[in-house]
Amino acid sequence: MIYQGKAIQVHALNDGYAELIFDLQGESINKLSTAAILELGEAVTAIQAKNDIKGLMLSSAKEAFIVGADITEFHGIFGESEEFLVEMNLKVHALFNAIEDLPFPTVTAINGLALGGGCEMLLTTDFRVMADSAKIGLPETKLGIIPGWGGCVRLPRLIGADNAIEWIAGGTENKADAALKVGAVDAVVSKDQVRAAALDILAEARAGNLDWQARRDEKKSPLRLNPIESMMVFETAKGFVAGKAGPHYPAPVEAIKAIQKGATQSREKAQETEAKAFAKMARTDVCFNLVGLFLNDQLVKKKASAYEKQVQPVKKAAVLGAGIMGGGVAYQSASKGTPIMMKDINEAALQLGLKEASKLLGKQVERKKITPAQMAEALGRIRPTLSYGDFADVELTVEAVVENPKVKAAVLAELEDKVAEDAIITSNTSTISITSLAQNLKRPENFCGMHFFNPVHRMPLVEVIRGEKSSEKAIAATVTYAKQMGKTPIVVNDCPGFLVNRVLFPYFGGFIGLVEHGADFRRVDKVMEKFGWPMGPAYLLDVVGLDTAVHANDVMAEGFPDRMKRDGKTVLNVMYESGRLGQKNDTGFYKYEEDRKGKPKKVNDETTDALIQPLVKETRELTDEQIIARMMVPLCLETVRCLEDGIVETPAEADMALIYGIGFPPFRGGALRYIDALGVQAFVELADSLAELGPLYAVTDKLREMAKDGKKFYA
Template sequence: MIYQGNAITVARGLEGAGDAIATLTFDLKDESINKLSSAVVAELGEAVAAIRAEKGLEGLVIGSAKEAFIVGADITEFHGMFEQGAEQIEAMLERVHGIFNAIEDLPFPTVTAINGLALGGGCEITLTTDFRVMAESAKIGLPETKLGILPGWGGCVRLPRLIGADNAVEWIAGGTENRADAALSMGAVDAVVPGEQLQAAALDILARAHRGELDHQARRAEKSAPLTLGPIEQMMAFETAKGYVAGKAGPHYPAPVEAIKVIQKGAGESRARAQAIEAKAFAKLALSEVAFNLVGLFMNDQVVKKKGSQYEKQARPVKQAAVLGAGIMGGGIAYQSASKGTPILMKDIKEEAIELGLKEARKLFAKQAERGKLSTGQMAEKLSNIRPTLSYGDFGHVDLVVEAVVENPKVKDAVLTEVEGLVGEETILTSNTSTISITRLAQNLKRPENFCGMHFFNPVHRMPLVEVIRGEKTGDAAVAATVAYARAMGKTPIVVNDCPGFLVNRVLFPYFGGFSQLVEQGADFQRIDKVMEKFGWPMGPAYLLDVVGMDTAVHAGEVMAEGFPERMAGMAGDRGEGKGKSAIQVMFENDRLGQKNAKGFYAYEEDRKGKPQKVRDEAAIELVKGVASESREFSDEEIIARMMVPLCLETVRCLEDGIVGSPAEADMALIYGIGFPPFRGGALRYIDAMGVDAFVTQAERLAEELGPLYAPTEKLRQMAASGEKFYASKAQG
């Protein structure tokens, strides 16, 4: 044994090779995956020093004993590292570069055997060796730009010299995970083999290097030398790419364009100089609010996944599902279940509704086939997982039912009580309701412990969130099974407690309330949309209301007003005696329902692909003018405050009321459910970034003019006074 650590071992001798070949194996103890924490990187430095000191070695194979090769750096350390400032970050990167360069400069040929995922720092380690062999099922990539940073351990330097600047820009700016065949065709790896042949292929490459068939020194020279690009090639590879990537990434995500600039600046430099350029740019991005929030987002996502996994361990598996109510929503749920391998019955009382549901599922499968993600045979096989039916005949064998009929408590109650008598005693019943109380819907059920909410967001195939709603009598087994089924469908379930609107809609409607008040005071709804889109929302509030549907918004607004009359009365409906009507109510009364009938705040015309495109509509503008009780000019900052404060405060209330279990879950629900700008990290992180005291001061000022919707809670005032935050410290995420 040359070296033995907690995560790395180095040994001489490998089956099929003599003692002259060393193997460096990553196998982090007590973990299911390999990741590069600061402790593991320090071990790697010691291991490489031990290899350099060892006499008689003629080759090195780097490999992994885990299913994945290395999934990347330990992201839980990032916030703590970022807090240390640019100088310390650059010093850390310099140390890592020293270790990685030492691997690259070993006095014999080296090869990495990539058996599974090699991402981020894991991918950068593979780039240090002379050669790479890859299992057919493995993937490789540099996803750092998705965290608001860029590859900082040599990825921006080595990859362009290995696969060409244009290909490297695509990989790094896109943050993609790349399959073995793509990696081979670009020259990122030298061979792709079945997993069981990986070791033999690695040894074969070393043997060929010793015979002079492969020139490992030439490989090194190429990776260390400047890129040879003429002026036209430079412009094609970098200037054109910067424009394209900037357009795609948008103004709030600087990392992809910064990565291209780093590759460009380092193109004509030696290894040491190019690495210094990379380190400086990494440190600059690491200190940005965007990187801090995106790293926080990753960590929040891990919290949500861990909770989901804990529920899943307690759950009985759902082998057969059913959805009640076909149509667009039912068809979407059926498609999602079938596409991920859980067979589903799709029941309705009308043949035409069944046809509509099947049409929706077929359309979605056809799109997958068009993109080359499914063959015709696979599409037919997955479609056969959906069994349409007009009767309850096979419901005795169903493990979980999703009720997705019309959003009407009487209809839902009738359907749920009927199906309960036709399923097994352990069958879980769920309701895909967006507003109706789960406790209320459970009142007439004989087994309310087997019932919970399962709220999908539209369109089902695109929206990652599923709210799993626990009613007063819902049992743990029902929640666990529903969470497990949502995860099996490829969704992110978040468990919340029952209240009007649950979590996401309860938080969304104060945002619409802020919009209604702005319009009433004379703000132009089109300008509000532009300001909020510039702030980072995928669509402004008027556009979002058109997508939601004015009828849905009015109904949900009434539910919210009934549940929270003090602050939510009249936000989406009639504002009460002497107060006039909200813009949403006026649109509804004039049959301007939004995209569903091609007219709302905007008019809608189909583009070439049949997708609705919004256009200015003078009739809508005139109707909204009639709502305004005064005429006022608002700055962008005022509009943002008026829109964001109510949303953030309602998120705080949901946390304080125990509707959601943690800041991480609250923030992820808003990002996954309503498109809260990811680079801002979520509503509670947004408050932290502003400073709780500054946020409370702003809210109190607005509450004086606008009322209870803007009033901070007593607990939030206490947090402001004591300097407390929702996320305890940067280092903790």
């Protein structure tokens, strides 16, 4: 044993080789925490002290190689000064350079996932052997930072600037064949052969058959690009990436700038350039929020995993009600491997559901995500039926019929008599109380809500709604099935609109108020899109459907009349009563035409203004900041109320539900993190300044107390 630590061991092997093994004790994965980096320094010092080592192999004792740095440390470390962060990264660079400069050949055996700092680690060695099932990549830009431990320096020298920009700016996880094609790795073998293949490479290098020093010199030298080539590569890339990332995500372009500047520099100077760019990004609000988002996502996944441990996976599911929604649920289940019955009382509806599933699978084939054979296999998992004949062994059913409480109640009662006594029944409802739907069921403990968002195949969130009598088994089975479908389930308690729609409709309430004060809906859309929403409120209402919005708004008004009920007709009622349903019939706030790909394209409709004009009660001159405040304050306050009322358990789950369910701007971290960023006291003062607009803007007593005590939603 050359070195023994809690995360790293170094063993002497036959033929004079040494093996540095990453094996973090007490964890299922390897990550480069501060403690692990300190151990790595000690391990390298121990290796340097040995005079008889002829070659070094880096490997992992875990399923993954190294998943990256320890992200739980980021908020604390990134709160330090830029000077501190630069110095910290330069120390890691010195350590990684020491590995790269060892006086003998080095190789990495990549047995599994190698991301971020783990990928930068393997770039230090002369050669790399990769398992055919492994993936490597530098996803730092997805956290609002750039690779800071040599990724912007070594990767371009290894695979070329254009390929490195694509990997780094995109933050992609790259499969073995793609990594081999661009030269990021030297060989791809089966997982059980990785270690042996890596040792073979060391033997070839030691025998002089592989020029390891030439490989090393290439990584340490400036890029061989003339000025014209450099301009073509970097300037074109910056323009393209800036357009794709948008103004709210600066890290991808900053990474390209670091690569560009470092391209003409020596290794050490390029690393200084990278360290400064990293420190600049690490201290941005965007980085803080995206790191928070990652940590919130980990918490949500951890809670879902706890539910999964309570039950067995669902082996056979069913969906009641075909059509677009039922077909989407069937597609999602079947494409992820769970067989599903699709029942309807109408043959035409069944055909529509099958057509929807087939269309979605066909697009996967077009994109080469699956093969035609895999498409056929997935379609084979969907069994359409007009009867309950084969429902006896269905373990979980999703009821997805029309959003009408009487129809749903009748269908659910009928279904309960057709399934096994321990089968779980769920309702895909966006607004109707789960507790009320359970009233006519004999086994309400086996019933809960399972709210999918439209379109099912794109929206990651599933709200799992706990009714008053829903059992832990019902919740656990539904969470597990949602995970099987590739979705992110978040458990919430029952109330009108549950979590997401309850929070969304006060946002629409802010929009209704703006229209009544003479704000042009087009301008409101542009302001909120610039703020970071994927679409403004008028456009979103067109996508949701004005009929759906009116129905949901009525439910919310009945459930929370003190703040969500409005006197007289609103712009939603006027649009709906004028036969404008949005994208459903190509006319809403906007008109819709098919683009070249057959998708609805938004175009201006001057006739909308005449419909809206009678609703304008007074005309106010509003700044963009006032528009944002009037839209965001009601949404944020309702999120606070949901947390205080126990509808959602944690701030993390509340924020993730809004990001995954309605496209809350991810770089802002969610409604509660947005309040924290403004400052709770400042947010309360902002809401108080808008109090004359009505109860939607009323601050809760608990939030006022938080402001007084200087507390935050996130410690």
